[in-house]
Ligand SMILES: Nc1ncnc2c1ncn2[C@@H]1O[C@H](COP(=O)(O)OP(=O)(O)O)[C@@H](O)[C@H]1O
């Protein structure tokens with residue numbers, strides 16, 4: 001589903017990731033871990049085409065990213081739901097609209113959107129907050145809105161960048177359960193985190209990064 | 221389809237910046253109205269100068285004492301010239317008669333003239349395309365070479381001044397129209413540019429969620445169209461007021477102005493142009509949308 005082969009990405013001559021090779025199978029849930037600055041976010045950005053690798057090749061599903069036309073990028077991105085580290089919620093829109101936008105972009109009609117969004121909000125347990133604005137929500141609630149927006153379009157891949165970053169451990173456990181549930185439905189999930197609690201005892205593959213290098217792979 | 225949502229985004233954005241947008245619309249309207257007035261002036265100058273060739277004529281005065289045969293030869297030679305549309309031969313007697321007709325009751329002035337002092341002449345109407353300074357000068361020079369022609373006369377001064385007035389008016393109005401159009405497009409452009417920058421963050425998020433170029437552009441193109449066409453409607457209203465006042469009020473006082481023409485096609489043209497200007501300004505403001 002995701003295949004990196006000798007991928008390197010430079011930021012002003014400084015390599016953020018170096019010669020990275022790994023694969024994630026369809027339906028898998030994997031973790032990227034390592035200290036801050038290790039290159040976890042950069043890897044995710046390469047997957048959702050926010051950054052272009054300088055060397056190596058990346059394949060997502062059947063798409064070779066180096067050969068993809070710019071006008072096809074939106075359609076590839078619709079297959080990839082992203083839980084951004086900085087959330088990227090639209091502060092001037094309520095929770096419902098923040099989730100609905102992912103469907104509006106796909107040209108879905110209002111009638112369908114209504115039903116679909118409410119169902120997803122129920123799943124992340126935010127139905128009662130549909131009319132609230134992001135700034136009126138707690139960190140955990142905001143995180144769940146972002147997750148709802150990422151999965152509402154039924155992507156084949158879900159990427160999450162530090163999804164429990166500022167959350168207390170109880171809230172973090174809830175978020176983790178949510179990812180397992182999404183993965184159980186067949187979605188391939190990649191989670192970048194420096195928080196051991198997230199992958200401990202999961203039995204999932206964990207890729208360890210340090211200073212831009214892939215330094216190991218273990219089971220959580 | 222997302223187009224309904226694009227309209228919603230466009231009108232939300234228009235409403236959020238309603239005062240700035242109103243200002244833009246009024247500026248666009250003022251610009252378009254000035255363009256309309258300029259066009260009206262050129263149009264009428266052009267119309268007036270188009271009517272001139274029909275009235276313009278060249279007079280050839282013949283030498284005294286040409287025989288009928290010689291006169292016939294002269295007329296035949298004149299007719300051979302490509303610029304000539306029509307000729308009218310005026311005999312000495314006819315010239316005197318016409319003069320008497322002009323003088324009417326004052327024809328006693330002519331009494332006592334023993335011999336008819338007026339020369340025979342040929343009045344020439346030139347082909348429309350030949351009524352311009354260069355052609356007429358060349359024609360006069362050519363024709364003067366014909367034996368038997370004493371003098372060639374035409375309103376050189378008149379022709380010169382009409383020509384330069386028309387030229388100046390056209391050049392002036394054209395530059396004014398170009399400058400004003402550029403200004404109007406710029407107003408649209410900057411209104412959309414501001415709206416775009418205001419929503420830059422949001423657009424970045426849309427892109428990451430998988431929005432196409434069309435989805436990103438549509439609300440701004442709609443905004444530009446609305447601004448443009450609102451300006452167009454306002455300027456059409458102003459143009460109509462101008463038209464009404466000129467043709468129903470002012471002409472009552474100054475009837476000569478009835479010869480002015482205000483083409484009614486101006487109104488639909490204004491609306492169409494304003495729409496194109498709005499779309500054009502928006503498209504330029506958006507530029508190329510990149511995903512990576
Ligand atoms: N936009 C950028 N410009 C320059 N350097 C960057 C940029 N983004 C990341 N980096 C650098 O790349 C390295 C990897 O960053 P990142 O992928 O964000 O690490 P992580 O997510 O593991 O903390 C860091 O040294 C960081 O400073």
Ligand SMILES: [Mg+2]
Pocket residue numbers: 040041042085161162
């Ligand atoms: Mg990071």
